[in-house]
Structures are given as C-alpha cells and as structure tokens.
Amino acid sequence: MNLRQLTIRPFPTASRHDTYLLETEGRFFEIGKDTAKLLEYLQANGGDEESISRYAEVHKGMLSKEEIVCFLDGLEKRLESGRNSNGDQRKSFLYHKDFISATTLRKYSEVLKNLFRPWLMGAVVVVFAGLEAAYFLHYRDLLEQTPISIYLIAGLYLFMAFSSLVHEIGHAAACRHYGVPHGNIGLGLYLNLPVFYTDVTHVWKLSRQQRCVVNFGGVYFQMLLLIPLLTAAIIGGNGLLDYMILLINFNFALTLNPFFKFDGYWMMTDILGVANLRKKGNEWIKYVVNKIRGKEISVRPYILSLSPWAKCGLAIYTIVVNIFFCFYFFYVIPQFFIYFYKTFPDRFLQLMTELSYQQMPSWSNMQQIILQLLFFFLFLFMTYKILSPLIRRIRWAKA
Secondary structure, three states, X not given: OOHHHOEEEEOOOOEOOOEEEEEEOOEEEEEEHHHXXXXXXXXXXXXXXXXXXXXXXXXOOOOOHHHHHHHHHHHHHHHHHHHHOOOOHHHHOOEEEEEEOHHHHHHHHHHHHHHHOHHHHHHHHHHHHHHHHHHHHOOOOHHHOOOOOHXXXXXXXXXXXXXXXXXXXXXXXXXXXXXXXXXXXXXXEEOOEEEEEEOOHHHHHOOHHHXXXXXXXXXXXXXXXXXXXXXXXXXXXXXXXXXXXXXHHHHHHXXXXXXXXXXXXXXXHHHHOOOOHHHHHHHXXXXXXHHHOOOOOOOOOHHHHEOHHHHHHHHXXXXXXXXXXXHHHHHHHXXXXXXXXXXXXXXXXXXXXXXXXXXXXXXXXXXXXXXXXXXXXXXXHHHHHHHHHHHHHHHHHHO
C-alpha cells in the first residue's frame, strides 16, 4: 500500500468522536481519530517495520506491532477491493452507462456555477414558491384540457428526459461552484427504476452544508426551468403546460424521497451527519434484535456514538425506511403482478384482434401493454442482478 497516495482530512459528522475522511484514488472512507493518527505517522516516517515498531512503542498499551500490521493488511485489502469494484455512488445501481463525459460537461458547469450565488438562489426559491402557490390555487382539471394522444405522450417523454438532464447539470454546476470536480452524466437502473445520475463523489470533501446545496442543485435547476412555465400557465395556460408542470412536480416528489438513494437520501445523510445512513441504521436494528434475544454483542453500533438528536433522527429514519421497503416489496410489487396477471392477457388479445382485422390498435391499450412489459422486464433484470452474485458464491462454495 502506497501511503503517499492517501489524503486525510477532518470529516464533520454528528458523531461525538472525531472523524476523518480518507481519500485514495478518488475514493473516500470514513475513519476514526486513532486510525488517522496512525496513518499520518506512517506517512511522515515511512511504513516500514521499524516505523511500525516505534509507533507501537510510543503508544504502548493501545496497539501492538502485530495488531498494526494486521490492520494495515486489512486496510490494503479493503482499498484493493474498492478499486476493483469502481467504488463510487454508482455502486447503488444494478446497471449504469455514462453518456456525457466530465470534460464535455465541464464546459457548461463552469458557466452555470454562477447561478449558485446565495442571494440568487434565495430569490429563485422565493419566486418559485410564489408561482407554485398561485398556480395550484387556480389549478384546472387536466381532464378538461388537451386530450391525450401519442404525440403528446412522446413530447412529454422528451420533455421529461430534457428536464432530468437539466437536473443533473445542476448537480455538476454546484460542484464547480464549490471548487470540487464532478464526473460524467449517465443512465442507471436503481432497483427497477431507470434514472439519470451525475458522478459527484468528490463532494465528500465539502462541508455538510455545502453537500446539501450540491444535492439540492438538481431540483434548483428544475425550479429555474419551471419558473417560465408557471408564469405562462398562470397568464394563459393550456393543457400541455399543465402536464409539463405536473411532471416536474412529480419528479420533485420522487427525487426528494429519502428512502431511495436519490437526492433526498443524500440530503438526509448530510442533515443527520451520518454517512452510509441505511447501513448504520440496519446495524442498530441488528444490535437491538440481538440484545432482545440475549445474544453476545461484540461490536457497538455506530448510532451509540451519535449526539442525542442525531441518534433519535437515525432511529426514526431507520424504522420508517424499513416499513417503506416492506410496503414496496411485499405490497406494491405483488399488486403489480396480480394486476398484470388479470389484465395483460386480455389486453394482448385485444391487440392481436385489432391487428388481425387490420384496425389501428387502441393507443391507451398499447400504452398499458408497453408500460406493463417495461416494468415486468425491469423487475426481472433487478432480480437477476441481485441474485446472480449469490448464485456465484453458492457455486464457488460447492466447487
């Protein structure tokens, strides 16, 4: 392990203990004070056997030479494992593919970073909130507006893709505003949901408040996009504007959801001051279950090192998020398959009948067939990506 490649800096969290951020080759790890002191000493004095012996002698009673060597071997393996798995926030995706390079994106983010001046952000949020309130107070029933057609659906899909791209450019511009690099923009599959993403791994170098701004940057850019649309809709709107406004508002609700690993999750991470929020919450649940069962507990969960308010926040979040995912996997997805089983054969038969009589297929029926098949195959792909590593491990164990 090349100690010179390691960068160590303070990492503000809600923990009552000092925490530090370890950076190596664009990857980041949270470490404790003792680990930081050890690595900084070895960086300054060399990582040879003599330096390790001197450190163990100076800190007698804390770590033996053998324990330090064992720790360094384990750290090297962990860093190597992270290197092989391309560890960044994209590891949350079952599939991902970059399509706009960081170099190309930087041409735009460098200019647009000026939109993150605090006074301008405040003004935009206030104007947006006022227009949203005015619009929805006089909201008209969509069913009385523009009738749905294949052209309207296609146009809305294109607009949604454009809006999502604007969202991701917002994250990149926020990174440039705070002077940290951003990566590529791409398309990924999170669970069974196709989503755009921007590689903003280097935001861990920023303060918690600055990271919140970066995470909010995507929604902020969509607010900028919405302001002229809301203004036009209030002055004399039409059904197409209504659909566009509703689509972006629906996107806000999805991306600010703190349960999926979208912007809301990362904002919750920074508000609570707990990295790896879900993992550390589940550690606490395992700890509570083992304590109730009377099992021996060898490792204290991270939650016990937090300040009281952060401890309470993490506990509430963990309980709510597990209830949500139980609802999603054990109710929403089964309900889809029940609906699929009941309706898809009849819809498909109707389509075949219309085609056999050389009739124009019903667009609403076609739309339902396409959406059901898309959800079905995305679910199958999600299941395959989740189970394939487990199947490989079972095969290796039997070999």
